[in-house]
Amino acid sequence: MYASSNWLSFCHADAPGRVGAVHTGSADRPQAAMPVTAVESMGNSFYQWHELLTARGLPSPGPRGLMAGQHWGYHTELLHDPALSHDEAAAALLPELRKLAADPATRELTGAKGQDPVPCLAMYLGDRTVGAFQRAGVTAPPVLLQLEAWIPVPDGGWEGYLDSLGYKRSVRVRRDRRRFEEAGYRVEHLTLDECCAEAGHLLACTQRRYGHAADAKVLTESFEDQARAMRGRTEVFLARTAEGRPIGFCLYYVWGDSLYLRAAGFDYEALAGAAEYFNVVYYLPLEHASERGVRRVHAGIEASEAKALRGGQLHGLWLLDLGEDSVLNGWDEQVAAANARTLRTLVGDSKTVAGALADPALADLL
Template sequence: MNSFVTATGGIAPGSWDRLVGPHMYASSGWLSFCHGDDPGRVGAVHTGSADQPQAVMPVTAVRSMDNSFYQWHEHLTGLGLPSPGGKGLMAGQHRGYHTQLLHAPDLSHDEAAAALLPELRKLAAEPLVRELTEAPAPDPVPCVAMYLDERTVGAFRRAGVTAPPVLLQLEAWIPVPDGGWEGYLESLGYKRSVRVRRDRRRFEEAGYRVEHLTLEECCEEAGYLLACTQHRYGHPADATVLAESFEDQARAMRGRTEVFLARTADGRPIGFCLYYVWGDSLYLRAAGFDYEHLAGAAEYFNVVYYLPLQQASERGVRRMHAGIEAAEAKALRGGRLHGLWLLDLSEDSVLEGRDEQVAAANARTLRGLVGDSKTVAGALADPGLTELL
């Protein structure tokens, strides 16, 4: 079966989603959105039958990658590490910065990794993948996994991957304790809760009107606000193109999209946050602001953190996925920080035997992400990270 025939590698969406559990970025809807970006290059590998898959993983045939966060070649060479080149098979989807290995309940994570590793390597050796990636002949293209958590890295390493993992980023999960909004504030401690209460008060006093919408209802405004943010940080962005992408995302996710949209008293949109509630988790997905028209009332923290956290606490959600970047802001608001890793799954990886060199590079990366922030250092949640400091 052609692994790229559909977003889920030919597996029916219902059969796929039975394995997804709490992992929204591995859902058939999200993968369908990714597939729409570049049809024919996004798919999946699996073990078991298409009707009853046992272990599955998204894959992407990479010819080039616009998003710099997914450019493994530039990342590795920037760290002074050898690279297998920029073309190849990526284990994972190219949106979301969070790749999961999925499996049936009667299979352990280690068993799933051991079963999928040869399938991934077999796919990397197929002529179809070479054609899709436009990689030079004759050897198999590299097979590189991006944005794996520590647990999945360990499973693949125990399955026989000998290349050392390379630290890419930190992602934040914010626990949502019992007791609703007040319970969350109490969990922060006195000083941090005072800051949050002050931010909330300033936002309320600014007189903004907040609407709770679906993405379908506000694609144009979300596209405009995201373009404003992109321009602020020097990135070219077309509001119309972004709005069309939001429309595609809304269709792919089939009514699961939720948006907080803040307006001034005269109706001007000034900020939005797109999120998903999936299982026991709330996933922050996108945000944008018209910075020229903000009142300086902690709009970002209110729209992106406090409103979703309050929503999560009211709906019984247990944690909020706040993604990568801005580690200190997330740690100050209760975030626990976990490592996301690159792992070269190729049988003859260029990183094999470079353990000490990679460990030194990982330590430099982590020091750069932590900086001199005791807050960030104290929020590191993985043993593998704390050992690097």
């Protein structure tokens, strides 16, 4: 979904002329493809690789360059024709990415000085794609950025999901659902263009709660851009009080066999303390997913324990320098130590999070 033309159109509206894709094969029959972004500066701190590397005590190629990936979504996918393996697609794309990093037009877009290729880094790659690029010839060690959660949707609908959680966790979910229903909220299933203003207001409330400056009008306009770019594929659960006051929303996309949770916000002053967050963001989409044949829910980054308690399996998301002369070459031991520190911070003292780690590479770091 985050590599779709729809989503990249939304990213392009936010950064005109800087977002596109690299592909192999012909334009009408591409064989392998990956989103790219020319980075001169990055407003989204989760994508500021220079700050992320230096904060870990690692060398950085500087803040400008070519990013394999898009600057919203925190999940970068390598797409390819089914006739190609993932390794073959990575091997075909790597020289094309490096060629684009050496293009004078890319250097001009990034504002880089000199004549050398600009840095070429991929962000928020999964373990499988990291391995494919390494086997294709990338020599820099991968740097752990975040954990993302995928929640499997088992057979048997909602009851099947509850059974998959085990007795204690299913009791908690049933209690949360009962409290939400008893609170008397009215839940509407809408498209984003039907509720951009409410979504902008509620997201601004959430951002302010956590100390971030937020302008509801700017967020509303961003949602309007997203609704236009996604062309009717947006879906929203919007919860209101009995009097009609909006108290919470969750924006998501169903794409293929997956449901992608995208954004959520709440008016905390109006909540009744009835597990509104978990109901609107997890339970309603999960119940809906099971009715539509969806096999997994992408719950994204952050709040790993809450997601693990609700069946989430946690996977690593990595930064990988794709350049031939990466500043991280030869820093394998230091990167491994930094990755272990990052993972310990992300896991904390939670046995639930540690138990939900799904990648062998992560388990080796603990």
